Amino acid sequence: MDNFTFYSPTYFDFGRGAESHVAELVHRFGGTKVLFHYGGGSIKKSGLYDRVADCLKKEGIAFVELGGVKPNPRSGLVQEGIQLCKSEKVDFILAVGGGSVIDSAKAIAAGSVYDGNFLDFYRGKAVIEKALPVGTVLTIAAAGSEGSGNTVITDEETQIKKGAKSDWLRPKFSILNPELTCTLPAYQTAAGATDIMIHVCERYFSNTEEVEITDRLCEGILKTIIYETPRVIENPENYDARANIMWAGMLAHNNVCGVGREQDWASHHIEHELSALYDVTHGAGLAVIAPLWMRHVMKTNPNKFITFATRVWDIDLNENNPEETALKGIEAFEKFLKNIGMPSSFAELGAKQEDIPLLTDKLMSGRETEGNYVKLTRQDIIEIYESAVR
Amino acid sequence: MDNFTFYSPTYFDFGRGAESHVAELVHRFGGTKVLFHYGGGSIKKSGLYDRVADCLKKEGIAFVELGGVKPNPRSGLVQEGIQLCKSEKVDFILAVGGGSVIDSAKAIAAGSVYDGNFLDFYRGKAVIEKALPVGTVLTIAAAGSEGSGNTVITDEETQIKKGAKSDWLRPKFSILNPELTCTLPAYQTAAGATDIMIHVCERYFSNTEEVEITDRLCEGILKTIIYETPRVIENPENYDARANIMWAGMLAHNNVCGVGREQDWASHHIEHELSALYDVTHGAGLAVIAPLWMRHVMKTNPNKFITFATRVWDIDLNENNPEETALKGIEAFEKFLKNIGMPSSFAELGAKQEDIPLLTDKLMSGRETEGNYVKLTRQDIIEIYESAVR
Numbered sequence: 039m040d041n042f043t044f045y046s047p048t049y050f051d052f053g054r055g056a057e058s059h060v061a062e063l064v065h066r067f068g069g070t071k072v073l074f075h076y077g078g079g080s081i082k083k084s085g086l087y088d089r090v091a092d093c094l095k096k097e098g099i100a101f102v103e104l105g106g107v108k109p110n111p112r113s114g115l116v117q118e119g120i121q122l123c124k125s126e127k128v129d130f131i132l133a134v135g136g137g138s139v140i141d142s143a144k145a146i147a148a149g150s151v152y153d154g155n156f157l158d159f160y161r162g163k164a165v166i167e168k169a170l171p172v173g174t175v176l177t178i179a180a181a182g183s184e185g186s187g188n189t190v191i192t193d194e195e196t197q198i199k200k201g202a203k204s205d206w207l208r209p210k211f212s213i214l215n216p217e218l219t220c221t222l223p224a225y226q227t228a229a230g231a232t233d234i235m236i237h238v239c240e241r242y243f244s245n246t247e248e249v250e251i252t253d254r255l256c257e258g259i260l261k262t263i264i265y266e267t268p269r270v271i272e273n274p275e276n277y278d279a280r281a282n283i284m285w286a287g288m289l290a291h292n293n294v295c296g297v298g299r300e301q302d303w304a305s306h307h308i309e310h311e312l313s314a315l316y317d318v319t320h321g322a323g324l325a326v327i328a329p330l331w332m333r334h335v336m337k338t339n340p341n342k343f344i345t346f347a348t349r350v351w352d353i354d355l356n357e358n359n360p361e362e363t364a365l366k367g368i369e370a371f372e373k374f375l376k377n378i379g380m381p382s383s384f385a386e387l388g389a390k391q392e393d394i395p396l397l398t399d400k401l402m403s404g405r406e407t408e409g410n411y412v413k414l415t416r417q418d419i420i421e422i423y424e425s426a427v428r
Numbered sequence: 429m430d431n432f433t434f435y436s437p438t439y440f441d442f443g444r445g446a447e448s449h450v451a452e453l454v455h456r457f458g459g460t461k462v463l464f465h466y467g468g469g470s471i472k473k474s475g476l477y478d479r480v481a482d483c484l485k486k487e488g489i490a491f492v493e494l495g496g497v498k499p500n501p502r503s504g505l506v507q508e509g510i511q512l513c514k515s516e517k518v519d520f521i522l523a524v525g526g527g528s529v530i531d532s533a534k535a536i537a538a539g540s541v542y543d544g545n546f547l548d549f550y551r552g553k554a555v556i557e558k559a560l561p562v563g564t565v566l567t568i569a570a571a572g573s574e575g576s577g578n579t580v581i582t583d584e585e586t587q588i589k590k591g592a593k594s595d596w597l598r599p600k601f602s603i604l605n606p607e608l609t610c611t612l613p614a615y616q617t618a619a620g621a622t623d624i625m626i627h628v629c630e631r632y633f634s635n636t637e638e639v640e641i642t643d644r645l646c647e648g649i650l651k652t653i654i655y656e657t658p659r660v661i662e663n664p665e666n667y668d669a670r671a672n673i674m675w676a677g678m679l680a681h682n683n684v685c686g687v688g689r690e691q692d693w694a695s696h697h698i699e700h701e702l703s704a705l706y707d708v709t710h711g712a713g714l715a716v717i718a719p720l721w722m723r724h725v726m727k728t729n730p731n732k733f734i735t736f737a738t739r740v741w742d743i744d745l746n747e748n749n750p751e752e753t754a755l756k757g758i759e760a761f762e763k764f765l766k767n768i769g770m771p772s773s774f775a776e777l778g779a780k781q782e783d784i785p786l787l788t789d790k791l792m793s794g795r796e797t798e799g800n801y802v803k804l805t806r807q808d809i810i811e812i813y814e815s816a817v818r
Contacts, residue, residue, distance in 0.1 A: 039443075039668055039671040039672065039675075040443070041442060041443025041446065042440075042442050042443060043439065043440060043441050043442065044439075044440040044442065045438075045440065046436060046437075047436075047437035047439075048435075049433065049434075049435045049437075050432075050433060050434040050435065051433050052431060052432050052433065052687070052688065053429075053430070053431025053432060053688075056431065216429075247668070248668030248669070248671070248672070249672070250651075250652045250655055250656060250672045251648070251649070251652045251672045251675050251676045251679070252675075254647075254648030254649070254651055255645060255648050255679075257644075257648065258641070258644030258645050258647065258648040259641070259644070261640075261644055262640045262641045262644050265640055266640060278429055278637075278638030279638075281429040281638070281688070282429065282638070282639070282640045282641045285429075285641050285642075285687070286641045289641070289645075289684075294679070294684065297442070297675070298442065298443075298671070
């Protein structure tokens with residue numbers, strides 16, 4: 039096990055009706071003038087917008103609002119949010135929505151107390167050393183941004199999707215009410231579940247040895263998603279299944295299951311190029327890329343895939359041919375993804391074979407390899423993208 | 429799943445040599461005048477005392493010290509610590525040791541900013557509403573106090589061991605260096621592992637349904653301890669095994685695996701009376717009590733024991749006789765405890781059959797039942813204690 043630090047100081051308020059505590063929590067964490075940040079019209083249609091706004095007003099908390107965050111959130115709206123925070127002297131960012139809204143809020147939080155262009159943080163030109171406090175009301179179990187210090191933004195100048203991270207970006211509080219996710223369509227639900235699983239897999243597939251405790255946590259989260267996702271696809275209003283997925287989604291990405299070990303992140307990075315270019319749903323893009331990444335890297339480093347097959351997918355170990363066992367694990371995963379309605383090819387995503395050189399160029403710009411479990415070259419990346427064309 | 433809140437804002441610094449960051453962390457969390465709190469001579473013998481003291485001095489952090497914390501920490505030393513903090517204007521408590529030292533430090537932290545008798549918090553007469561900040565350097569993987577808001581103190585006036593809890597008591601930072609646990613004797617190591625397992629079991633054995641994610645986390649922590657404990661008994665200097673146990677010990681008690689579900693705690697409370705009266709090692713007392721509690725309650729509520737047997741101990745389900753499966757799980761646990769050198773009877777603990785009425789009176793004072801998975805009456809408690817006499 040490697041040395042590590044772990045800091046997850048977010049206060050989680052989880053359960054039915056928890057959004058009614060939003061004003062009290064903003065108060066507790068020092069907010070007096072709030073930026074109420076959200077996405078499209080869905081929170082207005084569902085009544086959540088009104089409930090949050092009324093709660094803030096009753097408590098006498100002033101707010102300005104900025105809606106319009108889109109999936110794969112853009113730098114332009116972040117710039118707008120930063121201007122608004124500065125001009126309105128906002129001291130607290132409240133994100134009401136899914137991972138995109140929260141990621142956008144984090145970018146605004148860091149950018150509002152920084153003199154330069156906030157994209158410096160995403161371009162590796164500056165380190166986040168402070169940020170306005172952020173609170174969240176989560177509406178989709180997927181990105182895990184409600185408990186993480188991570189944020190991903192699409193830079194509109196370059197059409198490159200890039201991440202930044204800092205403990206400064208960990209939300210002060212996150213309100214997780216599984217009821218809010220019960221209206222989510224099956225496709226979005228399944229894409230969210232896929233994202234959660236791959237957040238775990240990026241940590242699970244590691245060359246660091248002797249990490250039994252985090253291996254076991256990873257497997258427990260994966261088994262939970264495998265059990266609960268078909269249940270919510272079958273019955274979208276299954277509160278308990280939604281609740282288990284929602285808490286698993288937070289645990290998958292606050293890094294409690296990833297500490298002390300080398301992590302990979304190649305699948306995410308390979309997918310980010312698809313999201314940036316075609317605006318595909320991140321989880322759906324991962325459903326295409328991650329199994330292909332698995333098939334590709336298993337050829338050179340099968341070890342962890344054998345454990346993945348036996349412990350996560352309950353496949354009997356074939357001692358005479360452990361690679362067969364490993365392959366069966368990947369096949370079980372592919373079958374699972376298909377059953378929950380996820381795509382498996384470029385065609386289903388609207389991605390094009392002729393863009394593969396461009397996707398690869400953007401991904402590999404300025405470096406030799408991608409990922410850690412197996413260090414992928416430019417040629418490996420091309421092969422993974424090509425294997426999605428069918 | 430029940431509604432819950434979860435707040436674990438401790439900064440964990442984990443790994444080889446991490447104690448060298450102690451002064452930097454005291455600074456970061458606002459300490460300027462420290463109470464350096466510890467136990468017997470072991471940290472002086474090992475050199476840890478000098479390393480911590482030198483680190484504080486180099487950083488120019490003033491400190492007063494109070495050693496002498498014993499296992500099952502006593503109220504008298506806490507009172508002394510509170511006086512010292514008040515007279516010396518201490519603003520930060522640094523606990524260097526195991527769970528007893530940390531629990532004592534938490535009591536001092538709450539008592540130093542309270543006008544009444546700190547035992548009010550443990551007697552249910554007052555609620556903790558503030559506390560001095562606490563930091564820890566952990567030397568034993570067991571109690572989980574390094575990540576929890578819990579503290580247990582033996583009230584010397586009444587010889588009753590009682591707990592208090594508050595998010596105010598969660599350490600600001602905890603330094604976890606597995607190397608520091610490598611010199612721990614096998615018996616203490618095994619007792620710590622047992623304590624960790626029972627922290628999980630008190631949460632696992634629950635009547636709350638539909639808690640797949642926390643069930644899976646509980647099982648993952650248990651499986652880690654089952655795998656790693658024999659390895660450190662075999663080779664005490666196995667750093668990685670020590671590391672996995674140490675992180676598992678924190679996760680077993682910061683409540684990440686216990687949120688959203690009814691918890692039990694009968695085994696702990698039944699054992700606390702033994703610790704208070706005979707000063708037995710808490711984990712060793714649990715090794716005697718917990719399996720007997722399991723055998724007793726399984727008769728009325730076998731359900732969770734079937735899952736425990738199949739998922740944790742890999743016992744095949746006998747569909748025609750699931751209670752047989754459940755019993756095999758308990759037997760596997762008993763065998764495990766025996767193999768790591770833990771006791772299974774009153775005699776081995778130095779406890780006496782004739783004290784059972786007294787133990788029961790103290791435990792059941794002022795209430796009708798104990799525990800939740802099965803609500804135990806006075807008669808049940810007597811039967812559990814009696815079953816330990818052999």
